[in-house]
Amino acid sequence: MAFMIRWVYFVAVLAALAGCGPAPESFFVGNEMVGVPDRAGEGTRFPAKGLPELFSFVGEQAIGFYSEGSLVSPSAFPLEGEGFVKIQRPRNRSWGADELIGTMILAAREVARAYPVGERLQIADASAFSGGSLPGHASHQNGLDVDLVYYRQDHREQAADTSSGFEEDFVNTSTGAISPNFDLERNFALMRALVSSGWINRIFIDEALKAAFCRLSVAQDRFEEDTETLRRLRHWPKHGDHLHVRVKCPFTSPRCVAQDEPPPGPGC
Numbered sequence: 001m002a003f004m005i006r007w008v009y010f011v012a013v014l015a016a017l018a019g020c021g022p023a024p025e026s027f028f029v030g031n032e033m034v035g036v037p038d039r040a041g042e043g044t045r046f047p048a049k050g051l052p053e054l055f056s057f058v059g060e061q062a063i064g065f066y067s068e069g070s071l072v073s074p075s076a077f078p079l080e081g082e083g084f085v086k087i088q089r090p091r092n093r094s095w096g097a098d099e100l101i102g103t104m105i106l107a108a109r110e111v112a113r114a115y116p117v118g119e120r121l122q123i124a125d126a127s128a129f130s131g132g133s134l135p136g137h138a139s140h141q142n143g144l145d146v147d148l149v150y151y152r153q154d155h156r157e158q159a160a161d162t163s164s165g166f167e168e169d170f171v172n173t174s175t176g177a178i179s180p181n182f183d184l185e186r187n188f189a190l191m192r193a194l195v196s197s198g199w200i201n202r203i204f205i206d207e208a209l210k211a212a213f214c215r216l217s218v219a220q221d222r223f224e225e226d227t228e229t230l231r232r233l234r235h236w237p238k239h240g241d242h243l244h245v246r247v248k249c250p251f252t253s254p255r256c257v258a259q260d261e262p263p264p265g266p267g268c
């Protein structure tokens, strides 16, 4: 099955690239990530966290800005792997840049190993095959944005094979109350894992959830070391039922238009 998925993907990529040079090398073999992209020129490597660095990066993927851009030579999120599952599959919005996909997979794995009991990280919309405007989203255009489902206390996963939206809103927008089903600790572990990659520009969440993470950090006596994580958690309306992760422009995508860094400080 995994082979078939990769095969279909490669055929799609080959078709898209016909006459435009070689197809990109794989970031994955089946659902196994076998390599990590190299930010050549910046002198830094994607933090591999124990993964073999076999990946030979193919070049440009993200073009333009998050809300006005496109995607070339896209990679696809695998349907599932250690600690994650792709949902809303029939939407065919599983395309993105390698840095986006790799960062999510590594963070999901890190959380799954720290919290072996629990549902997988549910990965929702990324981009369309060629990027561009995506109904229902203002951004998600250049392969560097993805929506994720918050971890739940009841560990339930929604069905992967439907296009329907997020099943649970964790914030009462009139009172700001957070559902007891919101797994605060595991979700904060995810935020920390994501930001520690160095690839995160911003993570959009509901403001009540941001405030709760600020309080948790203080309660755990980790406020100082959490500054960078908290700094990148940005209030955005309608993000009580999912979080939206935005990664930085890959160095190998020279036409990608960067977004300003968020202001310094935790913003609590």
Ligand SMILES: [Zn+2]
Pocket: 137, 140, 145, 146, 147, 243, 244, 245
């Ligand atoms: Zn989004």
